[in-house]
Amino acid sequence: MPTVATVRPAARTAALICAALALAVGAALVPAPAAAAPGDVGDEGGTPALRAQLEAASKGYLDAKAALDRSVKRQKQLAGQLTTTESQLAERGSKVAEIAAQAYRSGRLSAASALLNSASPAGFMDRAAALDAVAANEERALGELRATRDEVSRTKQALDREVQEQRKQVAVMAKRKDQAEQALTVANERAEAAQRAERAPTRAGGSSPRAAPAPRNANGSWPAESCSVNDPTPANGCITPRTLHALKQAKSAGFTRYVSCYRSGGSGEHPKGRACDFAAQKNGFGGAATGGDRTYGNNLAAYFVNNADRLAVLYVIWYKQIWLPSSGWKTYSGARGDPSSDHTNHVHLSVY
Template sequence: MAAVFPRRLSAVLALLIAASVLWVGGVSSPALADPDEGGSKTLSDALESAAKGQADAIQKLNASKKRQADLQNTVKTSQASAKQLEGQVGAIVNRAYRLGRTSTMSLLLNSSSPDAFLERAQQIDMIAQLNGKILQQYRDDLNEAQSAKAAADQEVAEQQKQVAALTKKKKEAELALGSVGGGGAAGGFVSVNSPLAQPAPRNSDGSWPKESCTVDDPTTTGCITPRTLHAMQQAQAAGFNHYVACFRHQDSGEHPKGRACDFAAHSTGFLDEAATGADKTYGNNLAAYFIKNADRLGVMYVIWYRQIWMPGTGWKAYSPQGGPAVVHTNHVHLSML
């Protein structure tokens, strides 16, 4: 029995030590970081819809502009090719007008010998083929230029549509943030010295592949999307190695979908106080890193220190009521597309 008590005492001490690790210095457990992503389900759903809509409109707008530029190049190339052929086409038309339809037979009948007759027939056939190719190429160039110009005009209409969609989603974001006292212009966190991340894979049209929670989350026992894992690993490779937690069971937001991570400003975990000094600088730099690489990584939005960044609006004030976890002054929140 004497040996049993020390073993039980050791077990109790181990539990106490483990519990103290979660609370020493005000460090809380990952479950207490960013509850419900800083607001109600209504707010988080509205932010997701607004940010996704902005990112989608921007991607489609940029893709349309690229297609338009390619089409305009096609118009220029085809028109230039047709211009070069105008002289030859004009010569063919003039020759046909001068000689008339009987010229071919006349040339053949005036041949002095059978050999001369065959030679002239071959020459006429070669000229006819050459003329036919020139005229066909001229028609093809004109048709291609016309078709490309019409398609380019359609891209202009597509761009107007996406600009309208982007404007609508910006207003939705302003209304959602305004409901918690935010939405105004903010200074934001940007740094030209932020390192560049390796781009995440895209579809051939430039859009982001649809991903689900399919890979193990190295920060919890849950799962995250491949794109979320890539963003976290890129940030860590860039030197942002403080405590991070991604997957979390909750009723709303991106964490239960494996599309969000919380990056603690403090090296060991989420302090129940606003970051200051070196911790604040760390959060500023991390937020700036994600913004600089938003298009490379597929960032949907970032929240840090009472501010939120979205693709179409930039940094805006974010002011829900609550402690450091709610207003995101102790951690950087990252949501992914």
């Protein structure tokens, strides 16, 4: 018969085993929480200086593009105006030429002879009135011709100014493109070769649903916006109306997985309410997306790129790459090499 001394250790051992099993079973039954949002562990990848350069380059590029679009529109209007005015010039030139030809054929009647040859006071008055009418008609025709010639000249000068404006804006766009690409080249020179193989999948997605355009100013530029509307995502905070518009458009297009927008503190666009992180996985921000989750991220990134002009996209970051309106997709190395800073578990969107 076992003694009390031998039974108690055995009982204690059994109790410990049972407790361990209970903990293990309990842990298995409770779903693992989704990984923390990227903002909880870091920023948008890269360095603050790099992000500041990319923001300035993209904003400058979009401003120049808007100015170029306005200039091209004005040029088309001026070209139409010039066509109309030149047609009027030809018509009025013909009219003046006809008056001159008539005067040459019949001889211009002097005022003195016309009045002296009148047979009566009434005739005298009639001839005086007729002379005034003829002179007024000729003067009006000449005046219209001169005014039309001046208008043609002014329109041509305005067209020349628009061409100069367009050359200026194209040069600014090229400069901003170089600025962004040089900043990325310096930041990514070590990672370029290793990540080259991963570029092609990011560009997948083909055609995308068409987003409703965000409101613009009357001249086509983007209005300044502040962090002024409530962030509907679990991040709780404020975002800009344009950010909210992009978020709603993405959800309407079927991209309904977890999203986090506002983040207090740190650098980048999140604290300004101009950025959102869209999780690639259904259960939130986890490890690097693969399979269908990566396809979801590819399609979402393509959606923002294909609607960049409608949504005022500054840049999109996804799977170690960044898309800029000036340069397209470029390598973008993360700050720490983890899924959040490498953006392999979420698509980052920044808007103007």
